[in-house]
Amino acid sequence: MLLCRCLILACCAFTAVQVVVSAAKPDAYPQARGRRAVRSEAFGKTADGQQVELYTLTNANGIEVRAMTYGGIITSLKVPDRSGRMADVVLGFDTLDAYLKGHPYFGAIIGRYGNRIAKGRFTVGGRTYTLATNNGPNHLHGGNKGFDKVVWSAAPVAGQSAVAFTRTSPDGEEGYPGNLTVRVTYTLTDKNELTVDYHATTDKATPVNLTHHSYFNLAGDGAGDILGHELTIHADRYTPVDATLIPTGAIAPVQRTPFDFRTPTAIGMRIDQPDEQLKNGKGYDHNWVLTRRGAGLQPAARLTDPASGRTLEVATTEPGMQFYAGNFLDGTLTGKGGHVYKHRAGLCLETQHFPDSPNQPSFPSTILQPGLEYRSKTVFTFGVSK
Numbered sequence: 001m002l003l004c005r006c007l008i009l010a011c012c013a014f015t016a017v018q019v020v021v022s023a024a025k026p027d028a029y030p031q032a033r034g035r036r037a038v039r040s041e042a043f044g045k046t047a048d049g050q051q052v053e054l055y056t057l058t059n060a061n062g063i064e065v066r067a068m069t070y071g072g073i074i075t076s077l078k079v080p081d082r083s084g085r086m087a088d089v090v091l092g093f094d095t096l097d098a099y100l101k102g103h104p105y106f107g108a109i110i111g112r113y114g115n116r117i118a119k120g121r122f123t124v125g126g127r128t129y130t131l132a133t134n135n136g137p138n139h140l141h142g143g144n145k146g147f148d149k150v151v152w153s154a155a156p157v158a159g160q161s162a163v164a165f166t167r168t169s170p171d172g173e174e175g176y177p178g179n180l181t182v183r184v185t186y187t188l189t190d191k192n193e194l195t196v197d198y199h200a201t202t203d204k205a206t207p208v209n210l211t212h213h214s215y216f217n218l219a220g221d222g223a224g225d226i227l228g229h230e231l232t233i234h235a236d237r238y239t240p241v242d243a244t245l246i247p248t249g250a251i252a253p254v255q256r257t258p259f260d261f262r263t264p265t266a267i268g269m270r271i272d273q274p275d276e277q278l279k280n281g282k283g284y285d286h287n288w289v290l291t292r293r294g295a296g297l298q299p300a301a302r303l304t305d306p307a308s309g310r311t312l313e314v315a316t317t318e319p320g321m322q323f324y325a326g327n328f329l330d331g332t333l334t335g336k337g338g339h340v341y342k343h344r345a346g347l348c349l350e351t352q353h354f355p356d357s358p359n360q361p362s363f364p365s366t367i368l369q370p371g372l373e374y375r376s377k378t379v380f381t382f383g384v385s386k
């Protein structure tokens with residue numbers, strides 16, 4: 001089956017954006033508030049001496065996104081609450097060294113394949129490929145050194161508050177076939193949207209499933225767990241999993257299950273109910289089959305924090321979304337500002353194709369063929385409720 005992707009043509013009026021490349025400290029930027037800007041600065045070096053840059057995007061409303069070239073990781077995302085108080089709503093660390101020590105994909109670009117591939121094996125073009133099994137018996141998030149652990153090239157995008165990360169994943173990297181040329185662009189608009197555009201081409205047929213792995217906490221990084229957040233997922237169905245989190249192949253209705261988020265529901269309301277699927281995920285760690293009415297961007301989810309009033313809407317061109325409730329966070333990681341990341345301190349809304357698609361013939365295909373383009377787009381829109 002051919003990979004079906006939607007071409008999104010964004011027509012943006014040109015607005016002058018200041019692009020500043022400097023080595024100043026991040027806190028030297030309050031003057032950026034209130035206008036669109038892109039800045040970059042040195043953030044440190046990897047163990048093998050590669051320089052890592054940190055980009056700061058701001059918009060006219062004072063929203064600020066920071067993303068670094070290591071893993072394309074969004075290190076902070078500051079948005080206002082209903083009284084205008086800013087908070088950083090993603091988990092992460094203050095220093096590059098802390099990221100290099102290891103963490104569960106905080107804020108990263110995930111690739112070549114988001115989520116799991118059963119037993120780290122798939123067959124394409126009559127040939128079977130073997131990947132690292134870095135998650136129990138399965139392959140997770142691209143392997144031992146996925147796209148989250150490499151240094152990307154980066155460049156600001158002219159006329160926008162945006163940065164494009166690019167790299168070519170060589171043929172055979174982490175066992176995957178084909179040289180895959182990838183571009184992931186983060187754009188912050190004055191409508192308080194953070195757009196993530198993915199583009200890839202290959203010279204051999206290969207699975208591709210890129211996603212973004214920010215852990216959100218709309219109350220603010222370090223402000224407790226996300227169980228009181230209310231979530232809506234625009235999906236009538238989801239893909240149940242086995243005990244190793246591989247889809248069984250079934251596409252099941254959410255109706256009358258704890259997976260029914262068709263109306264706004266507190267995440268904590270049912271997460272610990274006795275339920276075989278919740279047991280397999282240690283909570284929510286499943287792919288929802290999004291209800292799509294046509295091509296292009298479609299609403300996927302809405303998250304609200306009733307206390308602060310912060311809201312997050314997610315729209316995507318993808319057919320699925322993994323909602324991961326931070327079940328494996330256990331207080332062993334200390335993040336920004338000394339915050340200890342306890343159980344369910346943040347949650348991920350990972351728009352993507354379904355897990356293990358290369359081994360699931362009934363799922364939409366994730367195989368990118370040479371000569372075709374992989375295009376995917378997700379928009380995270382921040383707001384406030386009364």
Ligand code: BGC
Pocket residue numbers: 104105115245285286322324328348350
């Ligand atoms: C997976 C989880 C995993 C987490 C971080 C999520 O996308 O579904 O099972 O623990 O990423 O590693």
